[in-house]
Amino acid sequence: MTDQTNAYFRAIEQASNESPLTDGQHKAYISWFNSFRSQSSTFEVNDLPWPRDIHDFVETLRTAGVAEFAVTERSTGLMEGLHGLAAEGCTMQGLCTVTRSELQWDGSGTAEYQGILFRT
Secondary structure: OHHHHHHHHHHHHHHHOOOOOHHHHHHHHHHHHHHOOOOOOOHHHHHHHHHHHHHHHHHHHOOOOOOOOEOOHHHHHHHHHHHHHHHOEEEEEEEEEEEEEEOOOOOEEEEEEEEEEEEE
């Protein structure tokens, strides 16, 4: 993640008490938070927003300077979410693998997750 992206979402953290976030903005923030915390190799989205919130979600990612992101979600609503991203102008780049840090019973380690890479 870029410094611009990190600064944008840190500013959202500071301002969230003064200005509530839309559900789409909140999903974008949570995706950043989880990606940052897990040191994901790519900006990772493991929980797409509801279709009605996709527009705000994508606009927030674009404003934050997120050029591409990996969808690692496995829900039953995945297909609807992928089509929602396409309707917002995001383009599928192909399959990818995201590596993230995880705490494991025997210490810290990394894990790989299958995903679909999108460009905003």
